[in-house]
Each structure stands twice: as C-alpha cells, then as structure tokens.
Amino acid sequence: MFELFAQSDAAGGFGQYLLLGLVLGSLYALIALGYTMVYGIIELINFAHGDLFMLGSFFALGLAVWPMDVVTADAPTAAIGATVLLMLVLTPLGCAGLNVLTDRVIYKPLRTSPKLTVIVSAIGVSFIFMNVGLFWRGATPIKFPDLISDANLIPGTGLRFTWKDLMVVAVTVPTMIALTVFVKFTALGKAMRATAQNPAAAQLVGINADRVIAATFAIGGALAGVAAVVYGLYIKSVDYQMGFQNGLYAFTAAVLGGIGNIPGAVLGGLVIGVVGELGKAYLGAKWSEALIFGILIVILLFRPTGLLGARTREKV
Amino acid sequence: MSAPAPLLEVHNLEAGYGAINVLHRLSLVVNAGEIVTIIGANGAGKSTTLNAICGVVKTRAGTVRYTPSLEVIESFTAANAGGWWLRNTGIPQHLERVTRKLARVPLALGGFLARPCGRALAGFARRGDVPRLEPDKRYTLNRIPAHLIVRLGVSQSPEGRKIFPRLTVLENLEMGAFTRTDPDGVQADIRKAYEMFPILEKRKHQPGGLLSGGEQQMLAIARALMSRPKLLLLDEPSLGLAPQIVVQIFDIVKELNKQGVSVLLVEQNARMALKVAHRGYVLETGRITFTDRADALLHDPRIREAYLGE
Numbered sequence: 001m002f003e004l005f006a007q008s009d010a011a012g013g014f015g016q017y018l019l020l021g022l023v024l025g026s027l028y029a030l031i032a033l034g035y036t037m038v039y040g041i042i043e044l045i046n047f048a049h050g051d052l053f054m055l056g057s058f059f060a061l062g063l064a065v066w067p068m069d070v071v072t073a074d075a076p077t078a079a080i081g082a083t084v085l086l087m088l089v090l091t092p093l094g095c096a097g098l099n100v101l102t103d104r105v106i107y108k109p110l111r112t113s114p115k116l117t118v119i120v121s122a123i124g125v126s127f128i129f130m131n132v133g134l135f136w137r138g139a140t141p142i143k144f145p146d147l148i149s150d151a152n153l154i155p156g157t158g159l160r161f162t163w164k165d166l167m168v169v170a171v172t173v174p175t176m177i178a179l180t181v182f183v184k185f186t187a188l189g190k191a192m193r194a195t196a197q198n199p200a201a202a203q204l205v206g207i208n209a210d211r212v213i214a215a216t217f218a219i220g221g222a223l224a225g226v227a228a229v230v231y232g233l234y235i236k237s238v239d240y241q242m243g244f245q246n247g248l249y250a251f252t253a254a255v256l257g258g259i260g261n262i263p264g265a266v267l268g269g270l271v272i273g274v275v276g277e278l279g280k281a282y283l284g285a286k287w288s289e290a291l292i293f294g295i296l297i298v299i300l301l302f303r304p305t306g307l308l309g310a311r312t313r314e315k316v
Numbered sequence: 317m318s319a320p321a322p323l324l325e326v327h328n329l330e331a332g333y334g335a336i337n338v339l340h341r342l343s344l345v346v347n348a349g350e351i352v353t354i355i356g357a358n359g360a361g362k363s364t365t366l367n368a369i370c371g372v373v374k375t376r377a378g379t380v381r382y383t384p385s386l387e388v389i390e391s392f393t394a395a396n397a398g399g400w401w402l403r404n405t406g407i408p409q410h411l412e413r414v415t416r417k418l419a420r421v422p423l424a425l426g427g428f429l430a431r432p433c434g435r436a437l438a439g440f441a442r443r444g445d446v447p448r449l450e451p452d453k454r455y456t457l458n459r460i461p462a463h464l465i466v467r468l469g470v471s472q473s474p475e476g477r478k479i480f481p482r483l484t485v486l487e488n489l490e491m492g493a494f495t496r497t498d499p500d501g502v503q504a505d506i507r508k509a510y511e512m513f514p515i516l517e518k519r520k521h522q523p524g525g526l527l528s529g530g531e532q533q534m535l536a537i538a539r540a541l542m543s544r545p546k547l548l549l550l551d552e553p554s555l556g557l558a559p560q561i562v563v564q565i566f567d568i569v570k571e572l573n574k575q576g577v578s579v580l581l582v583e584q585n586a587r588m589a590l591k592v593a594h595r596g597y598v599l600e601t602g603r604i605t606f607t608d609r610a611d612a613l614l615h616d617p618r619i620r621e622a623y624l625g626e
Contacts, residue, residue, distance in 0.1 A: 187494070194480045194491050200372050201478045206466035206495035206543065 025273020050247015099221025258309020481525025
C-alpha cells in the first residue's frame with residue numbers, strides 16, 4: 001500500500017497529467033462523437049445523449065454481476081475477460097437500440113418542425129432518461145465492479161500507466177479508427193456524409209434519408225454504450241447524474257472541435273481531457289471546469305466554427 | 317392501335333412552399349425518346365416542376381404519372397426485388413413459410429387466433445420491401461418516396477451547387493450510382509463520365525465544393541447520369557458555363573437522347589434549349605401558357621420577343 005502511494009507520488013508532474021488527460025480525453029471523445037454525428041446529419045443537439053451514456057453504464061453494471069457473478073479483480077482472468085467482452089458487446093447494442101427507438105418515436109415525427117421544437121424535446125428525453133436512471137438504481141452513487149488491475153505497466157519511468165489506462169486506450173482508439181474507416185470508405189458511411197451535406201441531393205441519388213438517420217443514431221448510441229462500459233470500469237463509480245456532467249464535457253468537446261466534424265470531436269475530447277487534468281493539477285480541482293469553459297469561450301471567439309470546423313453553409 | 321402511354325404525364329399539378337403555390341394546375345407530357353424543354357423566366361416555377369416530379373418538393377394536388385420501360389422493370393426487379401432484407405437475410409422467407417403453415421390450422425383448433433397472427437407475421441416480414449414493379453403499369457410518382465424514384469429510372473441533375481461539397485468528385489459520382497448493384501458497370505460509367513468531362517478526372521480527388529461553378533455543374537450532370545436514367549431531368553445545365561462547354565453539354569444531351577434517354581430540360585437559355593428539343597412548353601408564373609413543337613416556338617414572334625430577345 002505504501003509502495004503504491006509512493007509510486008503515484010513519484011509519478012507526479014507534467015507528463016503524468018498529460019497522460020491522464022489523454023486517457024480521459026479519449027473517453028470524452030467517444031461520447032462527443034455521438035453528439036457530433038447526430039448533429040452533422042439532422043442538426044439536432046441530442047441532449048439526451050449523455051443520459052443514454054448513463055443508462056448504458058447502469059446496464060453494464062447489471063452484466064457485471066449477473067451472468068458470471070464477477071465483481072472484483074480477484075476473479076479468474078478468463079471470467080473477467082468474458083464479462084468485459086460481454087459488456088462491450090451487449091451495452092453498445094442496447095444503447096444503439098434505445099437511441100434508434102428514441103429517434104423513431106420522438107424525433108422522427110418532428111423532422112419537419114422548427115429546430116427549437118426538436119431541441120426542447122431532446123431536453124425532455126434527457127430528463128426522462130435521468131429519471132429512469134434514478135428509478136432504476138436510486139440516487140446514491142453505485143460502485144462499479146473493479147475488474148481491471150491498477151498495476152503500473154511502465155514502472156521505472158516515473159510515470160504511471162495502469163492496465164485500466166491501457167484498457168481505455170485499447171477500446172477507444174480502435175473504435176474511433178473503425179468509425180473513421182466506416183464513414184470514409186463504406187457505402188453507408190458515404191451515404192451518411194452525403195445526407196449530412198445535402199439532404200435533398202441525397203434523396204435525388206436514391207439515398208433513403210430515414211434509414212441513414214436511423215443508422216447514425218445507432219452508431220452514436222453504440223459509441224455511448226462503449227464509453228459507458230469503459231467509464232464504469234475506469235472510474236468504478238456510476239450514478240444517475242453522471243450523464244449530465246460527462247455529456248456536458250463531451251458536448252463541449254464536440255463544439256470545441258467543430259460540431260458535425262468527426263476528427264474535430266476527437267481532438268476536442270483530447271483537448272478537454274488534457275486541459276481538465278492540467279487545470280486540476282496546477283490550479284486546483286475547483287478551477288478545472290472554469291478553465292475548460294474559459295478556453296471554449298476563447299476558442300469560439302476566434303474560431304466560431306470550432307478548431308477543425310471549416311463548416312460553412314453552402315449557397316442554396 | 318392506340319398510342320402508347322406517355323413516359324411521363326404531369327396532370328394539374330400544384331406545388332409550392334409555405335403559403336405560396338408556385339405551380340398552378342400544371343400539365344405536361346414527355347413521350348419516350350423525346351427531348352422536351354420548359355422555358356420561362358427566373359422564378360416561373362421551372363425548378364419546382366422538376367423537384368415535384370422527383371419528389372423533393374411535396375405536391376399539393378394533381379398527379380405525376382410515369383410508365384417505366386420493360387428494361388427498367390427487369391433491372392429493378394433483378395437488383396431490388398424484395399429489398400436487401402428479403403434478398404440477404406432469408407428471415408422473411410422463413411416467416412412466410414411459417415405464415416403458410418399457420419393459415420392451414422383449422423379454425424376450430426385455434427385457427428381463429430393463428431391465422432391473424434400469421435398474417436401479421438407476413439406483413440412484418442415484408443416491411444421495408446421495395447414495391448414490386450409490374451409491366452405496363454403507370455406509377456404515380458408523387459405517392460412514391462423520393463429516394464425510390466431514382467430506382468424507376470428518373471434522375472435529376474439539379475441546378476448548380478447541389479453536389480456534395482465535402483465528398484470528392486469521385487465519391488460524388490459513386491453516390492450518383494448509389495442505387496446500382498453492378499460495381500463493374502459503375503466503374504465503366506465513371507470512366508465514361510471522365511471521358512465526357514476530362515476536367516473531372518483531373519480533379520477526382522478534390523472535394524466537390526472546391527470546383528468552380530461550371531465544374532460543379534458538369535459534376536451534377538455526370539452524377540445524374542451515373543444512375544443510368546431513362547428520363548433525365550436537367551435543371552439549367554448551361555448556368556455558369558462557358559459557351560463552348562454549353563455547346564458540348566447540349567451535344568451530350570442529344571447523344572444521350574439518341575441512346576434512348578428521354579430528357580426534360582429546363583432552361584433560361586431558350587434559344588439553345590429549343591434548338592435541341594423536340595417540343596417546348598412556356599412556363600409563366602406557374603402556368604403553362606404555350607406549347608408547340610420546338611422549331612415552331614423558335615419562329616413564333618411572341619416567343620422571339622419575350623424569350624429570345626429579338
């Protein structure tokens with residue numbers, strides 16, 4: 001115990017905070033992608049996305065204690081592996097399904113309504129999800145099973161990079177690469193970009209906009225599901241309000257990077273993760289949020305479209 | 317022998333935006349193999365007409381009837397029969413077998429429950445099914461979702477800048493072939509598009525939004541051709557193009573027409589349009605005021621004064 005403490009103490013310093021910030025940032029990026037993809041295609045800021053992420057983590061919590069009854073890192077590695085794998089498969093599926101259902105039942109009938117109407121209903125859905133969460137697991141934070149070891153993978157470097165950190169990176173980075181490849185090279189991915197850029201022209205070439213929008217909600221939801229599992233395993237505590245705060249960070253990340261822009265969301269997530277950690281380290285935790293949003297304001301003052309958002313409205 | 321049904325028959329069409337009706341009881345006909353042009357001033361409703369035919373603008377009254385050729389029906393059936401779900405998963409076929417079995421349950425032995433359940437199952441199985449086409453039938457385009465109209469062989473080249481600005485030129489062309497399932501044919505048609513407009517090949521990896529106005533116009537036309545339409549709707553193809561390219565585009569239109577593509581051409585450049593077209597309609601504030609053979613319109617004093625600037 002003493003050794004662990006000494007180790008983490010020695011690990012202090014700029015490099016350590018940077019590393020931690022990047023790990024957390026990739027988690028924010030994963031959530032931010034859900035905001036940015038939905039916004040890109042129907043110009044809706046889906047406020048319920050953060051709460052979908054919260055419901056996903058509650059769902060994953062059930063998977064941890066239900067099929068294998070694995071609740072600690074002491075369980076056999078194979079059982080832990082199987083449990084984590086099960087979470088990483090079923091939670092995204094559940095979140096994708098819920099997101100598509102929400103779109104079908106609530107947003108789709110409002111497709112031709114003014115933008116504000118849809119945004120207000122998204123806020124409503126956010127509250128509904130939050131209260132479902134409250135009803136489901138109560139108001140007190142719940143311990144998420146601590147399944148992944150905290151052992152340092154790079155001892156002797158003065159830095160601390162645990163199995164948990166590795167897990168975050170090993171899940172988020174391939175997910176984001178897979179998403180990029182999907183959007184860039186597959187027919188559905190190209191149809192998504194086409195619909196986002198010009199919905200009328202997309203119909204003219206025979207793209208079924210409803211199907212593309214449903215697919216976007218499915219992918220956004222699945223990303224929230226992946227993020228929910230990773231978050232639970234990493235932070236080890238979940239509660240019904242976590243969707244609000246993390247959703248707000250992720251939304252900020254999406255805006256920072258240029259909303260509607262996929263690489264932008266990733267960059268924004270990383271920036272927010274790093275700035276948040278450095279702020280916590282050097283200015284104190286209470287200033288960290290102020291710093292994040294201060295930077296957001298400054299960036300938006302000089303680049304209103306976000307860091308990578310060269311998104312200009314095309315002439316009609 | 318009665319004349320065959322026209323390829324496209326628009327009857328008493330009304331369409332508009334918000335409280336304003338742009339088209340007032342507009343009727344027109346395009347026969348198979350024809351080039352028909354609609355000429356008219358800016359804001360007369362030319363683009364709205366084309367958009368209403370393609371389903372991008374909702375119609376308020378009237379009908380757009382379309383008779384697909386046997387060839388379209390065959391290729392449509394080969395490519396789309398039953399939709400992806402029916403062709404690739406095998407689940408609907410299985411559900412239909414179950415439905416048939418349920419339909420044989422005697423009424424007395426629970427058939428009164430089993431049969432409706434079976435019918436519901438069969439209905440579910442056919443969800444998302446692309447409608448089956450029957451030969452010699454006329455399809456009412458304004459009751460078909462816009463994205464299915466392309467599959468019937470109707471393709472629009474929209475007025476400038478309706479390309480996908482952040483897709484590359486090549487991706488724009490690929491999107492034009494979105495409904496097709498023959499990758500080799502698509503590749504061949506992309507090469508054809510490059511032959512038609514060599515500038516597009518030079519810029520194939522550039523985003524469409526970075527092209528000049530004229531190049532975007534060429535891209536829009538090339539993209540519309542990628543679906544191998546039987547009826548091509550061209551919206552202001554000469555807009556923003558240099559005169560020699562305009563001539564080239566109208567040559568391409570004539571060439572396509574010789575290959576059997578019917579064309580509905582909307583143009584402000586009335587002289588050029590009437591020179592290539594067989595027949596013409598004059599559209600004034602949403603109403604067809606005049607129609608005749610194109611060469612007759614070219615020599616009509618009223619048209620000459622109002623639209624040919626003489």
